[in-house]
Amino acid sequence: MGKTLTGFGLILALTTALIAPAYAAGTEVRIGVALEPPVLDPTAGAAEAIDIVVYQNIFEGLTRIDPTGSVQPGLARDWSISEDGLTFTFNLHPDVTFHDGSSFDAEDVKFTFDRILGPDSVNAHKEFYEVIEAITVIDPLTVAFKLTRPSGQFLFNLGRGDAVIVAPESADNNVTDPIGTGPFSFVQWDKGSRVVLEQYGPYWGEPVALTKATYVFISDTATMTNALLAGDIDGTNNFAAEALAVFENDPRFKVLVGTTEGETLLATNNRKPPFDDLRVRQAMAHALDRKAIIDGATYGYGTPIGSHFAPHNPYYVDLTNTYPFDIEKAKALLAEAGFPDGFKATLKLPPVAYARLSGQIIASQFAKVGIELELINVEFAQWLEDVYTNKDFDLTIISHVEPFDIGNYANPDYYFGYDNPEFQSLIETLNATTDDAKRKSLAIQAQEILARDAVNGYLFELAQTGVWNAKLAGMWQNSPIEGLVLRDIHWTE
Template identity: 55%
Template sequence: MRQALRIATVLVLAVFSAAPALAQRTDIVVGLVLEPPHLDPTSNAAAAIDEVVYANVFEGLTRFAPDGQIVPGLAESWDVSEDGLVYTFHIAQGVTFHDGSTLTAEDVVFSLDRARGEDSVNAQKFLFDDIESVEASDESTVVVTLARPNGNFPFNMAWGDAVIVAPESADTNTTNPIGTGPFRFESWRQGDSVTLVRNEDYWGEAALLDRATFRFISDPTAAFAAMMAEDVDAFPVFPAPETLIQLQSDPRFEVVVGTTEGETILAMNNRREPLNNVLVREAIAHAIDRQAVIDGAMFGYGTPIGTHFAPHHPAYVDLTELSVYDPERSRELLAEAGSEDLRLSLALPPPVYARRGGEIIAAQLRAVGIETEIVNVEWAQWLEQVFGNGDFDLTVISHTEPLDIEIYGREDYYFGYGAPEFQEIWDELNRTADPEARNALLGDLQRNISENFVNAYIFQLAKAGVERVELEGLWVNAPTQATDLTKVHWVQ
């Protein structure tokens, strides 16, 4: 009997030792709320583009690290002249585009000149405003001369709008993006997903994933169902915050809560009557109970703000008291402006913060005598109608670009502010290098837009996401609008 047991045990051990180990996954399915209008980050403001291609497909001279620091990208290093006017970028060697062509300094010259040119369609042309000239001193060195000092220049070059593209493929990047990143574009199923595959010829540290599929799921119920069915492995910004408690209790998942650069605002068209009256804008701001919006739309995920600036930034000024919830004050201001019984349209794009938050805001405005006609618009329609043509009264939107208060200095920006006094402060900021002095000027900019009630500032968008517990490497915080997969991998 003992001998038989010993033989059986040996046979069992032999079977298990001969069985192959479970293969570690090398693919991922990521859920995103919005489908990008196209895939070229240098010709559209939609954050959904960067969420797919930033650092994955396209790279810039510099880039954002997960903690928000600016680190080398295609430029291994750079030097700055003593007067702060000349930046010399040293380009990494052996870099190739996905079509096999070699990256040279001339491609950098082309990209920056294209972005700042008169016919440029770059949504963030201000990033390049201070450039006087761009020259290639040799095949791997680019010299950028500024018209005035700008200590933020390496920061500007880290934006998705400043990625480096090749002249041969620049015009077709919208549908067939060709960059230098660790992933190549494979396919786009319109209305469903974009798939990337590992770039086997990547010049830097290779990606750990072979394949990445971005699935576009804007409906909160569908997003929850996709996670529970394991059709999606991660949803970095989950559109159904009310279900996060349930997902957190499921041993398959981990809920990850961090910060973003997303200022969620009720944007007002400052060009249109009666919103061109500061009294009306102030009345609207006082009608909004920020915490009620955060609790009702985001189930408590979000930080109240009183200006267009991230609370985690050292220059942030808490100005929430300027527009504190005060319905009685709101009614008084409307009477003073002669705008009782006001009727306005409210355009709401698909994200949950907009659709759910907009319903709550509409009820709060109704309580002070402002009726709103809610118009639910798809993302492409919002970009064209609201952002592009400025055809709106009110809209709820989250601006996720980093340190983007500069937009208030643009006269042609969709909410139409561009006050000269704001522009003067911004110009002084660009001339200032001292960190403390810069923070003080950033505070002045925040006060300017808050005291003029340009928009109603509601909350800083939290990065509340969910992912499989075996996943590692996704960003906790979001220093820019990206789903950086360069370090993502599965663990057993």
């Protein structure tokens, strides 16, 4: 430490940095991630860092979510739905084993969901599965779920990390010694340093190319940058946008820019004057210059949105031109609403960079139409108490990162305070619909209503910005669900 390399030492160090990425080429990969998971059981914690390591790698569910956000078969090879939409019957893949060699069957499925719904459950999203009334083991490879009401989101929820299948023999130890059915088995966890996975030879599904994957925990951007340049790691799934320029023109790397499930909103208290007036919300929508916000708050990597839906989702519709940037139109609407000189409001900002930066830009934009914003920086605990729980706010900026969470708008007690019976009825129908084409039509209608009502200021979808060795392929460009899925990653030479 503190020494300067000269002469041969410097040449050796530079040479190593240039050729190091080649050492990993073949069947192993080393991935840098910013956060270390608190546990390795996705059914026992809400942290995204858990799923980054284990989802679809160590653990699998009855269904799985693919890179587009669509539902695909997982441990269930197929399923049928009763005419009343209340019974889902799953046919399981045969000859599946857990990593300890024990067999997987319908009893494991029943155990998993009894555990999720049990009184001692620590599942972070137990509410997703409370629609389950009963689980019946028909035979070792067939299991049926009886629901209390139709649920069009049920198959998606079965594909979340919260619903991966665990075995009664090993479930209690999964927090530190995870045993699943996935293509990779757990090898070791060096706390504060790394988690190592290896290919599981008897895996039931399509074989994977990688024989070993190491997740290296690096929280600092500068350290992550140096690790990539030195070849100590082969890539990272979500790198700091402000530092991407280092890699964009370097032929040793590829930069993958996609979207996450993070809809970033100028969230509005619709129950509170003057925001209960549609014309005021429309005026604010017209006053937003999304491009300037995206350039300033995300270094140009955010994707503009016009409603509450992720652009990578197959149900997405582009509504960004519903209220195009138009200062004069904004002023006219404010005058029509009784505010020819504008008004004053507060903007509470949680301690994340995209919110604080967006807030400054939006305050400048709104000032041009007469809306004077007082920026109030709050810690996240205070944001949860003031904004989310007590609804004590005018405006705020936050990213909603849960997949398919448009249904929140059907709850008039949610912190937005949006109360639209037409929308509530539509979501009720959507939730009860299992036909995919009908669900898509209903989801588009829901997006259109939110855009029309300018419920919130729809700003951008948070970007996923991955930096990878140029010889690696098969990484997900978008992030429709929490996880860093290894199954398709491979070296091209």
